[in-house]
Amino acid sequence: MIDRWTIHSVILAVDEEISPNGVKKRAPPRPSLSNVRLLAYQDVGGEVTFLDPGKTGLGETAVFTGIVVDTLGRRAPGIRVWIRDGKDTVVTAWDGTFRMPFSASGRYVVLASDSTLAMQGIARTVPKAVNIVDPKNTDVWLTLYPRSAVLALTCPPKVYKPGTGVAVAQVVDGQGAIVPRARVDVEARQAVVVGDTLYQPRRSSGIAGDDGRFVICNAALDQPMFIRATTGTKTGVAAIMEWKDDVQVLTIVVKAPQPP
Amino acid sequence: MSARNGTIGLFVATLAATTPALAQSVRGILKDSATREPVLGAVVTVTDSAGAFLARSVSDENGRFNVPRLTASRRLRVIRIGYRPYEGGLPAGESDSLDLSMAPIPSLLSAVAASSKRVCPGDKTDAGALDLWEQARAGLLAGVVAREAHSPRVRLRSFWRTFDPIRHRPLDDSLWIKDITADRSYVAARPAWAFADEGYMRESLGGDREYFAPDDNVLLDPSFVATHCLRTVAGDAAHPSQVGIGFEPVEAGRPDTLVEVTGVLWIDPAKPALSSLEFRYTNLEMYARNSGARSISACCRTGRR
Numbered sequence: 155m156i157d158r159w160t161i162h163s164v165i166l167a168v169d170e171e172i173s174p175n176g177v178k179k180r181a182p183p184r185p186s187l188s189n190v191r192l193l194a195y196q197d198v199g200g201e202v203t204f205l206d207p208g209k210t211g212l213g214e215t216a217v218f219t220g221i222v223v224d225t226l227g228r229r230a231p232g233i234r235v236w237i238r239d240g241k242d243t244v245v246t247a248w249d250g251t252f253r254m255p256f257s258a259s260g261r262y263v264v265l266a267s268d269s270t271l272a273m274q275g276i277a278r279t280v281p282k283a284v285n286i287v288d289p290k291n292t293d294v295w296l297t298l299y300p301r302s303a304v305l306a307l308t309c310p311p312k313v314y315k316p317g318t319g320v321a322v323a324q325v326v327d328g329q330g331a332i333v334p335r336a337r338v339d340v341e342a343r344q345a346v347v348v349g350d351t352l353y354q355p356r357r358s359s360g361i362a363g364d365d366g367r368f369v370i371c372n373a374a375l376d377q378p379m380f381i382r383a384t385t386g387t388k389t390g391v392a393a394i395m396e397w398k399d400d401v402q403v404l405t406i407v408v409k410a411p412q413p414p
Numbered sequence: 415m416s417a418r419n420g421t422i423g424l425f426v427a428t429l430a431a432t433t434p435a436l437a438q439s440v441r442g443i444l445k446d447s448a449t450r451e452p453v454l455g456a457v458v459t460v461t462d463s464a465g466a467f468l469a470r471s472v473s474d475e476n477g478r479f480n481v482p483r484l485t486a487s488r489r490l491r492v493i494r495i496g497y498r499p500y501e502g503g504l505p506a507g508e509s510d511s512l513d514l515s516m517a518p519i520p521s522l523l524s525a526v527a528a529s530s531k532r533v534c535p536g537d538k539t540d541a542g543a544l545d546l547w548e549q550a551r552a553g554l555l556a557g558v559v560a561r562e563a564h565s566p567r568v569r570l571r572s573f574w575r576t577f578d579p580i581r582h583r584p585l586d587d588s589l590w591i592k593d594i595t596a597d598r599s600y601v602a603a604r605p606a607w608a609f610a611d612e613g614y615m616r617e618s619l620g621g622d623r624e625y626f627a628p629d630d631n632v633l634l635d636p637s638f639v640a641t642h643c644l645r646t647v648a649g650d651a652a653h654p655s656q657v658g659i660g661f662e663p664v665e666a667g668r669p670d671t672l673v674e675v676t677g678v679l680w681i682d683p684a685k686p687a688l689s690s691l692e693f694r695y696t697n698l699e700m701y702a703r704n705s706g707a708r709s710i711s712a713c714c715r716t717g718r719r
């Protein structure tokens with residue numbers, strides 16, 4: 155019996171060649187095609203393991219087990235793993251392994267990230283789709299990318315610079331409900347030392363998304379930052395006095411102004 | 415299919431109990447004619463007097479076989495990789511266990527050394543590669559028959575991954591897991607004749623492509639030998655002390671757009687058993703020239719436990 159197999163192939167884009175008078179030419183044989191672009195390599199394959207008929211696993215609690223490694227293949231401990239749209243998260247052990255219970259057959263997307271980014275649902279792994287047909291134990295292998303690679307994707311294209319701070323924030327009201335499309339004003343204080351210490355403000359503003367979330371990119375790690383969110387008459391403020399990490403997660407609560 | 419499996423399964427179950435139901439079967443023990451060791455994994459086929467197939471099974475680790483005896487059963491044929499095929503008449507009426515000796519083929523390696531010429535369909539000159547192919551077919555067939563008799567319970571993990579072309583970073587990664595009672599691990603998505611006629615890659619009008627790989631049933635099919643030239647290949651650094659059967663498609667009389675497979679089926683002559691199948695697709699674009707497949711077969715597993 156064949157135990158393992160892999161089919162390597164390519165995904166190509168072939169540009170159609172049409173002559174000036176609009177006649178589509180017959181394509182030359184594939185090996186001599188020149189109007190081809192390589193989009194991706196793909197691997198399709200599988201392997202079988204022989205199961206002991208005495209241990210079918212029925213009635214056992216099914217779990218995902220897996221391992222998280224970094225891009226150099228080193229095991230990554232203390233990494234938070236979760237299933238997309240699921241409530242539970244688990245943290246990897248010292249050797250990068252994790253176990254996560256799940257209930258039913260179906261298609262799951264497994265993600266992993268450090269705890270700070272995981273709070274905002276920002277994964278540092280390629281989303282891995284796992285199809286569980288029988289609820290049995292399943293091994294999942296996840297590769298954790300460096301933060302800088304992920305933050306570059308979180309910020310608008312070509313904005314993120316390594317070594318700068320990123321604040322990921324969400325605007326909620328007093329009851330904890332999401333406040334969409336709040337106006338956000340950001341002010342960073344830059345110390346300018348000319349005899350006396352003066353603070354020169356750097357300002358920026360924007361609109362939060364429909365899910366109440368926004369991201370502030372390219373913050374200087376040595377500068378405090380003040381953030382104000384406004385929606386209608388309600389306002390809320392937050393401040394980052396000291397950057398302890400190059401990623402900060404904030405929740406801004408907006409409230410109606412107190413009557414004087 | 416399932417009915418036939420049930421019948422064979424019943425006879426295997428009664429083998430240990432030695433009940434009168436055994437009178438309904440052809441049973442025996444296969445031994446190596448030189449070492450007197452039992453021969454496992456041999457395919458035993460029972461035919462009628464005209465050679466038409468009636469029933470088949472595969473010998474177990476003690477060399478025992480047990481094939482249902484039908485009223486028309488007249489002849490017995492045994493094939494096993496590494497041995498000369500045995501063929502003979504069945505003793506009339508019910509008899510005791512048959513004791514059969516299988517003659518080992520001295521060396522598959524010497525056959526390779528003797529001939530490295532290509533054998534194409536229709537050639538009659540050099541039979542070395544064809545002999546080896548017959549050996550490989552016997553090994554493949556043993557796997558197919560063993561699965562018919564005792565389908566093992568297997569866990570199948572299949573994956574689909576895409577990588578960006580420059581840095582080979584994963585773009586998408588999907589995994590399917592399924593526990594099945596397998597008749598086989600891996601099924602070619604088309605029958606053998608469809609590959610012979612239409613090739614191993616199908617391209618839709620929109621340009622979407624499906625790549626196929628042959629499974630053991632495809633390699634066993636006469637249409638594979640009819641559309642490929644065969645040659646023997648000596649073991650290399652990646653396949654030490656193995657012998658290979660190289661195959662490449664015949665071009666004459668076939669469309670120039672046909673995507674075919676060219677590669678090697680590797681055999682471990684010490685066991686002897688099939689070890690792997692490696693091939694490349696032909697007739698693709700320059701970027702796709704390394705497209706192909708590799709499949710590995712663990713030695714000696716005939717599906718029995």
